[in-house]
Amino acid sequence: xxxxxxxxxxxxxxxxxxQPRDIDPGLSPADRLFQHSARAIGLTVLAIFGSIGxxxxxxxxxxxxxxxxxxxxxxxxxxxxxKLGISAVILGTxxxxxxxxxxxxxxxxxxxxxxxxxxxxxxxxxxVSLVDLMAAVPxxxxxxxxxxxxxxxxxxxxxxLNQHLGFLPIFxxxxxxxxxxxxxxxxxxxxxxxxLAVSMMTIPLAAxxxxxxxxxxxxxxxxxxxxxxxxRWGMIRSxxxxxxxxxxxxxxxxxxxxxxGETIAVLLIISxxxxxxxxxxxxxxxxxxxxxxxxxxxATSAQLSALLTAGFVLFCMTLAVNTFAAVFVNRSxxxxxxxx
Amino acid sequence: MTPGETVVVSTSTLDxxxxxxxxxxxxxxxxxxxxxxxxxxxxxxxxxxxxxxPGVVTALIGPSGCGKSTFLRTLNRMHESVASAKFxxxxxxxxxxxxxxxxxxxxTRRSIGMVFQKPNPFPAMTIGDNVTAGLKLNGSRVSxxxxxxxxxRCLTRAGLWSEVKDRLGEPGQALSGGQQxxxxxxxxxxxxxxxxxxxxxxxxLDPGSTNRIEETIxxxxxxxxxxxxxxxxxxxxxxxxxxxxxxxxxxxxxxIVEAGDTEQIFNDPxxxxxxxxxxxxxx
Numbered sequence: 029x030x031x032x033x034x035x036x037x038x039x040x041x042x043x044x045x046x047q048p049r050d051i052d053p054g055l056s057p058a059d060r061l062f063q064h065s066a067r068a069i070g071l072t073v074l075a076i077f078g079s080i081g082x083x084x085x086x087x088x089x090x091x092x093x094x095x096x097x098x099x100x101x102x103x104x105x106x107x108x109x110x111k112l113g114i115s116a117v118i119l120g121t122x123x124x125x126x127x128x129x130x131x132x133x134x135x136x137x138x139x140x141x142x143x144x145x146x147x148x149x150x151x152x153x154x155x156v157s158l159v160d161l162m163a164a165v166p167x168x169x170x171x172x173x174x175x176x177x178x179x180x181x182x183x184x185x186x187x188x189l190n191q192h193l194g195f196l197p198i199f200x201x202x203x204x205x206x207x208x209x210x211x212x213x214x215x216x217x218x219x220x221x222x223x224l225a226v227s228m229m230t231i232p233l234a235a236x237x238x239x240x241x242x243x244x245x246x247x248x249x250x251x252x253x254x255x256x257x258x259x260r261w262g263m264i265r266s267x268x269x270x271x272x273x274x275x276x277x278x279x280x281x282x283x284x285x286x287x288x289g290e291t292i293a294v295l296l297i298i299s300x301x302x303x304x305x306x307x308x309x310x311x312x313x314x315x316x317x318x319x320x321x322x323x324x325x326x327a328t329s330a331q332l333s334a335l336l337t338a339g340f341v342l343f344c345m346t347l348a349v350n351t352f353a354a355v356f357v358n359r360s361x362x363x364x365x366x367x368x
Numbered sequence: 369m370t371p372g373e374t375v376v377v378s379t380s381t382l383d384x385x386x387x388x389x390x391x392x393x394x395x396x397x398x399x400x401x402x403x404x405x406x407x408x409x410x411x412x413x414x415x416x417x418x419x420x421x422p423g424v425v426t427a428l429i430g431p432s433g434c435g436k437s438t439f440l441r442t443l444n445r446m447h448e449s450v451a452s453a454k455f456x457x458x459x460x461x462x463x464x465x466x467x468x469x470x471x472x473x474x475x476t477r478r479s480i481g482m483v484f485q486k487p488n489p490f491p492a493m494t495i496g497d498n499v500t501a502g503l504k505l506n507g508s509r510v511s512x513x514x515x516x517x518x519x520x521r522c523l524t525r526a527g528l529w530s531e532v533k534d535r536l537g538e539p540g541q542a543l544s545g546g547q548q549x550x551x552x553x554x555x556x557x558x559x560x561x562x563x564x565x566x567x568x569x570x571x572x573l574d575p576g577s578t579n580r581i582e583e584t585i586x587x588x589x590x591x592x593x594x595x596x597x598x599x600x601x602x603x604x605x606x607x608x609x610x611x612x613x614x615x616x617x618x619x620x621x622x623x624i625v626e627a628g629d630t631e632q633i634f635n636d637p638x639x640x641x642x643x644x645x646x647x648x649x650x651x
Contacts, residue, residue, distance in 0.1 A: 149451050248488035252552070255446060256502035256559060257478030266505060270492035 081343060088337035090330070099337065103304045105319070107331045114338050116302040120219060120313040121342065124294060125287035127223025127308060132230045133280055139231065140238035145264055156239070163232035171293030174225035179297070182224060183215040186309040190215075201310045217299040219313040225293040230283035237282060237357060241275025242268055278357030285350040289342065291317035316342040395422035395593030396462045396562035398443060398480070403457035404621070405438050405447060412438050414621040415457070418612050420563070425585060425594045427604035427630065430614030431650070435622025436597050439614070440565050443595065444480035445473050461563070478506060481561035481592075485568040487548035489540030489555070496536035498551055499523060502559035518558060525591075526554035527584040546577020553584060557592075564588065566596040570603065582607050601646060605634050613642045 055063065091099060095112055102113020143155045186201070187210060193199040203214035245268040253263035269276075294315050300322065301312025320335045327335055398420040405413040413435045420426045428436040441447040443459055445466060458465045466476045489498045499519045503510055510518060519536065523529040528550040532543070540551055549569055556564060566585075570578040585594055585607045598604050604611055611634070612627035626633060626642045637643040644650055 246488070248484060248486050249490055251446065251449070251482075251484060252488040252490070252555075253501075253505060254449060255444065255477055255482035255484075256505050256555065257474040257476075258502075258505035259474055262505040266490060266493075266501060270490075 081340075081347075084336055084340035084343055087333055088340045091333045091337040094330075095334075099334075103302050105302050105314075105323075107328070107334070112331075112334050114316070114341060116304050117314050117316050117319050117338060118341065118345075119304060119306070120298075121288055121315040121317075121345075123219045123306065123308055123313065124223045124226060124290075124315050125284055127220055128226035128230050128287040128290075129280060129284050131224060132227035132234060132283060135227070136231045136234035136238060136279070136283070137276065140235045140242055141264065141268075143235075144239050144242040145260065145268065159232050159235050161232075162228065163236075165228075167229055167290060167293045168296070170225050170228045171296035174221060174228075174293060175296050178224060179216055179221050182221050183212055186215040186218065186220055190309055198306050198308050200307050202307070203310075214311055215309060217297055217311050219298070219308040222294045222297045222313065222315070223287075223308070225297055226287045226290045229290060229293070230287050233286055234279040234283040237279030238272065238276055241272040241279075241357070245271040274356045274359045278353045278355075281349055281353030281356065285346045285353060288346050288349065289317055290315075291321050294318045295321050395589075395591065396479070397422055397460075398563050398593055398595070399460045400439070400443065401458040401460065403439065403442055403459065404455070405435070405442055406452075406454040407450065408452040411621040412616070413442075414623055416614075416622070416624050418624060418627055420593055420595050421610065422593045423590055424610050425589050425596060425608045426610040426612065427608035428595065428597045428612050428614060429599075429601065429604050429645070430616075430622070431645070432599075434614040434616040436614040437567055439622070440482075440567055440595060440597050443563070443565055444477050444482055446477070446482060474506070478502070478559050479561050480563040480565060481556035481559065483549070483552050483556055483564065483566045483569045485571055487545055487552055487572065489543070489548050489551050491539070491541050493540055494537050495532050495540050495543070495551060498540040499554050499558050501555055506559060522554040522557045523551075525557055525584075525588060526550045527580055527587070528554060544577070546573045546580060549573060549577065549581060550584065553581070557588075561592060563593040563595065566594065568597050568599060571599060578603070601634075601648070605630060613637075613639075613645060615641060615645075 091112075095102070099113050100118075101115055102111060103116035104111045104113060105117070106112070139159060143152060143159070147155055187205050189199045190201045190203075191205045194201070194205065201214055203211045249267045249271070250263055253267050258266065295318040298314065298318060299312050300314045300319070302314055303312070316338050320339055323331065323335060400416060400418045400420075403413060403416045404411065416435075416439055418426070418439075428440060430436050438447060442455055442457075447453050447455060455467065459467060461476070461479065465471070466480070489495075490501055493501060496515075496519050497504075499522050500510065500515055503518075520529060520533070523532060528547060531547060532538075532551075535542075540548065543551060549572075553564075553569075570581050573581065582603065585596065588594060596604075596607065608630045610628070611630040613625045613633060614622050615625045616622035626637060626639045633642060634646050637646060
């Protein structure tokens with residue numbers, strides 16, 4: 029017997045014959061079972077989420093038919109006059125959420141930096157759970173806290189801002205800030221105070237995301253900075269922050285998504301006003317979720333459809349914000365080392 | 369300050385700190401005296417003493433886990449950045465103990481630079497910015513012209529200039545591993561250290577890049593005192609003039625078994641364990 033035939037070059041084949049083969053993944057029954065059940069559960073979650081969107085969208089059809097584009101441009105909400113629109117509602121929603129983010133961003137950033145970079149090891153886990161606990165406090169508690177404790181004090185801040193920065197439209201209030209007996213009621217129940225309450229709920233979310241990306245800043249680069257004689261803050265500025273940019277933005281946007289939907293605390297604080305105004309320190313505003321919660325109880329079927337339409341718009345807004353946030357966070361986690 | 373008072377590093381004035389460093393001639397004398405180190409209750413180094421002389425490359429050799437990297441990290445106070453780390457003994461830079469109370473750790477690390485095992489250029493910075501990163505971290509201000517000079521000088525000393533001079537604006541991470549390591553050397557040189565510690569700088573690199581780094585070490589040794597940890601016996605023989613053999617037997621902290629001229633350690637070791645190690649009989 030000779031080996032020669034085996035060693036001979038393979039005879040030239042038709043190029044079309046050289047197709048990739050179907051390879052059986054060769055999973056064990058247990059793997060297969062797990063794969064299928066995990067996929068089924070994952071798809072169920074997606075299906076539930078999708079059906080919420082479809083339900084809201086379907087309910088919104090009559091409203092869109094009836095009001096058309098004016099639903100987005102009208103600011104009044106007077107079903108008895110057949111005048112309905114969500115422009116003021118959307119503006120108020122965005123306003124409250126932005127105030128919450130502006131207040132909570134520095135607090136969350138510094139909290140996360142302190143926990144991840146400065147706190148001694150034995151305090152760290154305690155601080156982490158303390159911040160996480162902030163997220164576990166029911167929002168009604170924050171609402172009550174803000175209404176009874178924060179508001180009577182925050183109005184002094186509002187008045188001060190009005191006195192000194194009142195030339196800016198956002199800090200303006202339709203009341204004389206320098207009057208001897210200043211009108212405290214002009215400053216209560218405002219978007220500003222609602223935003224402060226909501227910020228308490230967005231801090232833990234943003235801080236948790238930021239802390240987890242800070243912790244992933246690579247040790248090698250951290251040590252490199254220290255070995256060059258960097259202070260801790262210098263190291264943070266040159267390594268941790270650039271590395272975590274995506275996570276910082278993403279965490280804030282997740283918090284924004286949370287803030288857009290916050291209901292109870294806002295409902296407790298604001299007094300509903302459907303004006304298109306950006307005077308955030310002034311009494312009265314309205315947000316989408318508090319509109320729905322406030323009017324849901326005694327709504328007729330046509331009004332209900334309008335409320336669900338508002339809900340649909342909110343749903344789309346938060347979906348967009350959270351999707352952006354997820355993209356940013358993921359980018360920060362996987363590829364920052366090669367970014368820029 | 370009265371005339372005649374010894375000038376220690378920590379009393380340098382703000383102006384000195386903020387001025388861009390002038391290239392220095394000759395390294396400094398670094399001396400470890402009775403250095404012990406722990407991680408938690410685990411003692412990893414016991415009473416290690418070693419002088420590291422200017423103009424000389426000192427190689428630290430020994431099997432894995434013998435404490436030579438830990439020893440290196442005690443020399444610029446990187447050791448204490450690990451939470452459970454403890455230290456005893458003295459490390460004297462030109463006679464001054466760097467662990468002395470009141471001695472600024474940032475200043476110490478600035479005069480005793482370090483190059484790590486894995487190249488670690490700052491990812492968000494360009495090649496040029498990486499070189500000057502140390503100055504920025506130290507709050508030194510450099511004018512545009514000085515900055516360009518400094519970048520060229522440091523990259524030249526690190527043997528990287530000709531390869532990157534046209535792409536200083538590209539990210540440091542775009543370079544190959546060996547180039548990144550030389551960039552890290554240039555970055556350390558930019559703050560003008562008197563001592564440069566190198567922790568297995570070539571272990572992640574291919575032979576060609578290793579060669580370039582060894583050349584760089586030979587060129588730098590007259591300006592900077594170099595201490596290098598290496599697993600590669602041939603490398604120790606090639607680049608160092610002085611050599612210390614570390615050993616930690618099962619359960620005991622690391623010690624220096626033998627230290628001396630590299631020639632002597634490799635050709636005529638006094639201790640049988642040194643002889644076994646350098647001849648590849650263990651480790």
